[in-house]
Amino acid sequence: MAKKIGIEVSLAISEAVKLADVDAIAAYPITPQTHIVEHLSELVADGDLNAEFIPVESEHSAMSVCAGTSAAGARTYTATSSQGLALMNEILFIIPALRLPVVMTLANRSLSGPISIWNDHSDLMSVRDTGWISIFAENGQEAFDLTLQSFKIAEDHRVMLPINVNIDGFTLSHVIEPHEFLSQEEVDSFLPPYDPPLQLNPDKPVSMGMVGIPEIYFEAKKAQDVALIESKAVIKEVFQEFGEKFGRTYNVIESYRAEDAETLLLTMGSIGETAMEAIDIMKDEQGKKVGLLRLRLWRPFPVDELRELVKGIKTLAVIDRAVSFGGTGAPVGGEIRSALYSTEDRPYVASFIAGLGGRDVTIKDFMDMVNLAEKMETEQEVHEYKMIGVRE
Amino acid sequence: MAKNFSEMTWKEFGLAFMVTNPGCSAEYRTGDWRSQKPIADKDKCIKCGVCYLSCPDGAINLAADGTYDFDYDHCKGCGICATECWTGCISMVEEEN
Numbered sequence: 495m496a497k498k499i500g501i502e503v504s505l506a507i508s509e510a511v512k513l514a515d516v517d518a519i520a521a522y523p524i525t526p527q528t529h530i531v532e533h534l535s536e537l538v539a540d541g542d543l544n545a546e547f548i549p550v551e552s553e554h555s556a557m558s559v560c561a562g563t564s565a566a567g568a569r570t571y572t573a574t575s576s577q578g579l580a581l582m583n584e585i586l587f588i589i590p591a592l593r594l595p596v597v598m599t600l601a602n603r604s605l606s607g608p609i610s611i612w613n614d615h616s617d618l619m620s621v622r623d624t625g626w627i628s629i630f631a632e633n634g635q636e637a638f639d640l641t642l643q644s645f646k647i648a649e650d651h652r653v654m655l656p657i658n659v660n661i662d663g664f665t666l667s668h669v670i671e672p673h674e675f676l677s678q679e680e681v682d683s684f685l686p687p688y689d690p691p692l693q694l695n696p697d698k699p700v701s702m703g704m705v706g707i708p709e710i711y712f713e714a715k716k717a718q719d720v721a722l723i724e725s726k727a728v729i730k731e732v733f734q735e736f737g738e739k740f741g742r743t744y745n746v747i748e749s750y751r752a753e754d755a756e757t758l759l760l761t762m763g764s765i766g767e768t769a770m771e772a773i774d775i776m777k778d779e780q781g782k783k784v785g786l787l788r789l790r791l792w793r794p795f796p797v798d799e800l801r802e803l804v805k806g807i808k809t810l811a812v813i814d815r816a817v818s819f820g821g822t823g824a825p826v827g828g829e830i831r832s833a834l835y836s837t838e839d840r841p842y843v844a845s846f847i848a849g850l851g852g853r854d855v856t857i858k859d860f861m862d863m864v865n866l867a868e869k870m871e872t873e874q875e876v877h878e879y880k881m882i883g884v885r886e
Numbered sequence: 887m888a889k890n891f892s893e894m895t896w897k898e899f900g901l902a903f904m905v906t907n908p909g910c911s912a913e914y915r916t917g918d919w920r921s922q923k924p925i926a927d928k929d930k931c932i933k934c935g936v937c938y939l940s941c942p943d944g945a946i947n948l949a950a951d952g953t954y955d956f957d958y959d960h961c962k963g964c965g966i967c968a969t970e971c972w973t974g975c976i977s978m979v980e981e982e983n
Contacts, residue, residue, distance in 0.1 A: 692906070714899070
């Protein structure tokens with residue numbers, strides 16, 4: 495067993511970025527992402543990482559610089575949170591349309607207002623349709639591993655799309671966890687240097703980002719959508735290869751003690767750790783037939799895998815960390831209802847919103863949600879979504 | 887003329903719809919949306935070439951007799967040539983269609 499090192503998750507991510515030997519980093523500090531790029535700036539300043547670190551005046555500029563460096567053929571990284579992501583918004587759409595494999599860590603934080611620096615998933619959900627691949631890490635080890643795998647996925651010529659790796663702000667970014675690092679030799683054997691299929695190069699000029707007249711725009715969007723959908727096969731391939739090489743295998747949806755379950759919880763991000771503890775108590779002490787699904791891949795949405803995993807399940811309780819104001823469902827819950835609607839014998843989907851703006855989601859909350867979801871299933875209660883843990 | 891875009895499927899465009907042969911807009915008729923076009927009274931032309939130098943789109947070509955012709959496939963009708971012409975031999979007229 496390799497040596498485990500106790501280190502803050504943000505610094506572990508910086509180490510992964512260093513091991514990936516990125517060429518360019520452009521970032522603007524924002525809580526709770528700051529420690530990641532702060533440490534990267536130190537690595538560059540100390541000569542430990544041979545990369546351009548480009549400090550910018552805003553996140554809009556950070557993402558614009560990333561577009562430029564990636565287009566020039568540089569392996570490019572950035573990180574942000576919340577309002578910073580919101581400020582990047584315009585350029586977030588451009589990056590996948592130009593098929594640029596930028597990797598970004600999102601230390602998930604709620605959006606203002608009220609002003610909040612604490613964790614939920616409202617920042618990512620606000621950029622859901624920008625066309626990025628979105629992956630969730632549940633703990634520091636996953637964040638380290640997924641950061642490395644993201645470069646390989648994004649830069650695969652069959653993919654050529656940007657990726658955001660989501661880690662819960664503070665809950666992950668600021669905690670010290672044991673991590674099993676990979677050596678530079680191990681990373682080099684897994685991640686080859688970036689070989690751009692097309693790049694801005696005066697010796698072989700191309701024009702990027704041309705106008706999409708009505709005769710072209712629709713076809714461009716179709717091609718982009720297909721590229722994102724088809725990236726799932728490469729994501730699974732890279733997860734597989736990483737597992738074979740280093741012994742830690744990832745799936746687009748992780749399943750925990752779901753065999754023989756009648757009720758499944760479904761989470762994204764770090765609350766999955768608490769949910770696993772709740773599942774253990776309910777299974778081992780209460781004899782309940784429950785299990786857990788952890789959605790790792792949010793975009794492209796793993797619709798086939800989800801349908802397979804919920805076969806024979808009576809109740810599926812989906813926990814969202816964001817609100818789609820005035821909508822018919824919470825972001826994940828609504829998506830899952832939509833994915834299952836046309837399938838036969840679909841489970842009853844109870845859609846819950848919990849843990850907004852850093853509110854803790856406790857073991858008891860998960861147990862309450864399982865019981866509530868089962869009661870709602872028995873009564874076939876018609877609902878859009880319910881907020882759990884809010885004072886009524 | 888290059889292949890008509892409106893006949894191509896989404897699979898036929900390259901990665902990110904990038905243009906890999908820069909300058910290829912010369913292969914397309916880009917002046918179709920012009921609302922006014924320049925015409926020249928060549929009797930007044932002194933062959934100075936100011937129109938040729940000032941055209942932002944390279945849509946004015948040297949003719950065999952030393953005067954200049956308009957490339958109506960690419961002229962956008964901006965009128966800079968008519969404004970800059972020293973002798974006033976260029977005027978802008980409404981496109982009929």
